[in-house]
Amino acid sequence: MSLWEYANPTKFMQTSGAVLPWVSWLAAAVLAAALVWGFFLTPDDFRQGATVKIVFIHVPAAMMAINAWIMMLVTSLVWLVRRHHVSALAAKAAAPVGVTMTLVALVTGAVWGQPMWGTWWAWDPRLTSFLILFLFYLGYIALWEAVEDPDTAADLTSVLCLVGSVFAVLSRYAVNFWNQGLHQGASLSVAPGERMNEAFRHPLYLAMAGFVLLFLALVLARTRTEIRARRLKALIARERMG
């Protein structure tokens, strides 16, 4: 029993088909619990009032936006090294989810920034690097869409993902250098002075778990769709030949 068994599409379809409903329902339950807890059962912040509760969407979405790219990086590497189609399709499936998470983080950040900083948008390093990450996602998705041959598309997007990762990290440090920020530091720092109060921290952890499950469910479902679409294409091609 090794991880590579799931490189076999049939095996992957079987297992993911069995797991997917569980993951989906678990994601829904955890997210519902976390958001109800976060929105209704936590006190208002004494300076920020009720707007602080945006944190329960903003932070997990931002976390998944970055994690989705890291997942794409790993699956792209697996595709380049071991040529497993499921891996390439998983990277393809994760990109639209990642770009949505980035957009959610940007929009909730703007909604939060308006009452707190008095502006929807500031050219703060964190905000700017998220906008740049959004552009990287767009380029990646556009390249997948533009190349017709699926294997060529998988190869080219994988190379782009590798190079893009390096440049995304570089951009992160470049914009740090370029402008000082409004954005607060790490939300989940473990240093005692900077740490969030428990009343907020615990529902936030739950919301993050919910977003991870949501991401997993969406990527599994999308990967299954991609595999089916690929099989359908093969069947149609065979019909035409025969």
Place this chain on the structure above:
Amino acid sequence: MRAVLMRDLALAVRAGGGFGLALAFFLMVAVLVPLGVGPEGATLGRIAPGILWVGALLACLLSLDRIFALDWEDGSLDLLATAPIPMEAVVAMKSLAHWMVTGLPLVLLAPVLGVLLSLPPAGQPWLVLALAVGTPALSVIGTFGAALTVGIRRGGLLLSLIVLPLYVPTLVFGAEAVARGAAGQANATPLLLLAGITAGAAGLLPFATAAAIRVNLR
């Protein structure tokens, strides 16, 4: 390798090669911006480093799809792939040729445009130095983008969508180096970082570019 370089240079300089197009575009940007922003010298001088860098970026972008597209269409790219030199060397030479026909003229023209945009005199040498150090990175990164999109019809727009985010670090450090130099501040840090990006990109990206070309020729 010299033959590849000379061939690309000759193709670019002869009629229909589009040599000077990027230069004219760069000039256009420098003329249009004051018309849009207003003629006040103080404002222009402050935004000049950024405008000149963005202009250089866009001018560079303009000619990227020519790097491989014509060779792809007439099949000479296949010949280059079977030539007895590694693909990495071919793409490195193509980047170099692209830089010599677009980047280098931009560097030489930049001081004139700096005067047009009333860049403070203290910034002039830094503008030339930063562009000289940074534009090779633009060509190398652009060659990578061109290699990714070579097989795609009407890939020009896609090319800019892919390449422009990759230009962000170069732009930030380049413009910062000029702006700090113009303001009389120490700018060794951004210049060194810019040089680092150029060196890193020139050293490593040809491998990715060659991989993309091989995939497209498969």
